[in-house]
Amino acid sequence: MKLTGAQILIECLKKEGVDLIFGFPGGAVIDIYDELMKSSIRHVLVRHEQAAVHAADAYARVTGKVGVVLVTSGPGATNTVTGIASAYGDSIPVVVMTGQVPTKLIGNDAFQEVDIVGITRPCTKHNYLVKSVKDVAQTVREAFHLARSGRPGPVLMDLPKDVMVDRTEFKYPETISMRTYNPTYGAHVGQIEKAGKLIVQSSRPVLYVGGGIIASNAAAELTGLATLAQIPTTATLMGLGGFPGTHPLWMGMLGMHGTYCSNMAVANCDLLIAVGARFDDRVTGKLDAFASHAKIIHIDIDPTSISKNVRVDVPIVADCKNALGKLVTFLKREKDINWKEKHEEWLAQVRDWDKKHPLSYKEEKGVIKPQYVVEKLYELTKGKAIITTEVGQNQMWAAQFYKFAEPRSLMTSGGLGVMGYGFPAAIGAQLAAPDRIVIDIAGDGSIQMNIQEMATAMEQRLPVKIAILNNQYLGMVRQWQELFYGKRYAATSMATAPDFVKLAEAYGAVGLRATKPEEVVPVIKKALKTPNLVIMEFVIPHEEKVYPMVPAGKATTEMLLV
Numbered sequence: 001m002k003l004t005g006a007q008i009l010i011e012c013l014k015k016e017g018v019d020l021i022f023g024f025p026g027g028a029v030i031d032i033y034d035e036l037m038k039s040s041i042r043h044v045l046v047r048h049e050q051a052a053v054h055a056a057d058a059y060a061r062v063t064g065k066v067g068v069v070l071v072t073s074g075p076g077a078t079n080t081v082t083g084i085a086s087a088y089g090d091s092i093p094v095v096v097m098t099g100q101v102p103t104k105l106i107g108n109d110a111f112q113e114v115d116i117v118g119i120t121r122p123c124t125k126h127n128y129l130v131k132s133v134k135d136v137a138q139t140v141r142e143a144f145h146l147a148r149s150g151r152p153g154p155v156l157m158d159l160p161k162d163v164m165v166d167r168t169e170f171k172y173p174e175t176i177s178m179r180t181y182n183p184t185y186g187a188h189v190g191q192i193e194k195a196g197k198l199i200v201q202s203s204r205p206v207l208y209v210g211g212g213i214i215a216s217n218a219a220a221e222l223t224g225l226a227t228l229a230q231i232p233t234t235a236t237l238m239g240l241g242g243f244p245g246t247h248p249l250w251m252g253m254l255g256m257h258g259t260y261c262s263n264m265a266v267a268n269c270d271l272l273i274a275v276g277a278r279f280d281d282r283v284t285g286k287l288d289a290f291a292s293h294a295k296i297i298h299i300d301i302d303p304t305s306i307s308k309n310v311r312v313d314v315p316i317v318a319d320c321k322n323a324l325g326k327l328v329t330f331l332k333r334e335k336d337i338n339w340k341e342k343h344e345e346w347l348a349q350v351r352d353w354d355k356k357h358p359l360s361y362k363e364e365k366g367v368i369k370p371q372y373v374v375e376k377l378y379e380l381t382k383g384k385a386i387i388t389t390e391v392g393q394n395q396m397w398a399a400q401f402y403k404f405a406e407p408r409s410l411m412t413s414g415g416l417g418v419m420g421y422g423f424p425a426a427i428g429a430q431l432a433a434p435d436r437i438v439i440d441i442a443g444d445g446s447i448q449m450n451i452q453e454m455a456t457a458m459e460q461r462l463p464v465k466i467a468i469l470n471n472q473y474l475g476m477v478r479q480w481q482e483l484f485y486g487k488r489y490a491a492t493s494m495a496t497a498p499d500f501v502k503l504a505e506a507y508g509a510v511g512l513r514a515t516k517p518e519e520v521v522p523v524i525k526k527a528l529k530t531p532n533l534v535i536m537e538f539v540i541p542h543e544e545k546v547y548p549m550v551p552a553g554k555a556t557t558e559m560l561l562v
């Protein structure tokens, strides 16, 4: 029996295990929506297409599955670009389906036509313009394979209207082979041996892990390696949760707003073991001062990220889980080594750095400190919430003061740094984990970028909690203006803002506000008890800063401290 392109598309999605799609309709995708409605796949109608991609991105992060988006052509498609670029920056598997004008109109400046394949080429892992109904099944198969395999990432399929109406026989390709695409999962034995020997030889090793540790579900292997060989461990923003935040070998995040301890340890180590991390400039600071005394082992599934920013001594192109597992096996053979004794001095030094300058903040009477709010959120959720963040100071305070115990518990736009990510991400996360507490830690600026999604959360009955740290500024930019631009606060005031409590109520949600420190705990407790969408607004000082801070272009040892 012949099926239409739209019917084939839905059948393929089902074969790929898709049970949820985030989207927003339009003329070019009416045929797909018509079929979607008849299927068992759940559709979540967002209020802006950017939010659909962020929600799908967080859904993917929580579940480990591919997040899926459906939008119309032209403006629907262009509205997804920020979300796609964010997923690309963070290597998150997302498949975005965009409607397109009929094939015979492509290139004619037709109504609602854009070249979304051209626009998204630099920010997708791959993208497709599907020109014939005969290609639909194969394209879907490839798109999902590409999105989830190797280094994951967003893939876009542009679907012209006539292709969705045309008919052909449906046959799903059960196997897939892409001649030029074969990610390497297994770590090379020789390289593992070289790496293992370096670990044995080193006396001041550090583990530096990134988002790859979470993408490859390698947390257990990482903890295994760290504890076996007694290696102090740090992570990027994207790697948080990959190593337990309360573990004695945990040093906290590194980089621009990382801990003194982590940055000093990296600067002084003799061996840096980088796992699923890519030496981002927010991590390295001034490059020639980064781990300058160290040999470097780099484990990454993506060969192109090896020796890209920092020269590496032992490259291991592999899945992190596989490589770490093999390293542990190698090191277990070294029965004569007493690792505790071997690294005693180094670990004492690390603990000393931590003691000297732990993460801290100055308390002030009668004033709500944002760090205090995050600490209380941590305590009252027992560290078990899924936290999403917006971008700016709120993101850094969340990263510093919520001790993430498990992978897939922090969702943040790390690579692109998108204001407006956190709330739609919280929606995606809550749909993925209906029984978990999901909190978006937000700035007053960022939350206004996708606040319209309150309607989506209400419609889906999602009890997401939004914690707005309201400093009435675009705080992170204001901090730079204060420190490096003579306090000239150009265009960073957010003094004109909605009454967030009333805004919550206008959407049918619950609004709570704390203006004094003693109100923080009652507000959080009340929010956690409320089975509805809640905005908690915490009025914080205008000029609170995130510390430590490495000024741009400086070495990570040149931190400004509290």
Ligand SMILES: Cc1ncc(C[n+]2csc(CCOP(=O)(O)OP(=O)(O)O)c2C)c(N)n1
Pocket (backbone or CB within 6 Å): 390, 391, 392, 393, 394, 395, 417, 418, 419, 420, 442, 443, 444, 445, 446, 447, 469, 471, 473, 474, 475, 476, 477, 494
């Ligand atoms: C879409 C977007 N536009 C601009 C920026 C630049 N930017 C980075 S942080 C920041 C300030 C964020 O302010 P707010 O959300 O109030 O958070 P705060 O830093 O005060 O916690 C800005 C404007 C960005 N990251 N994303």
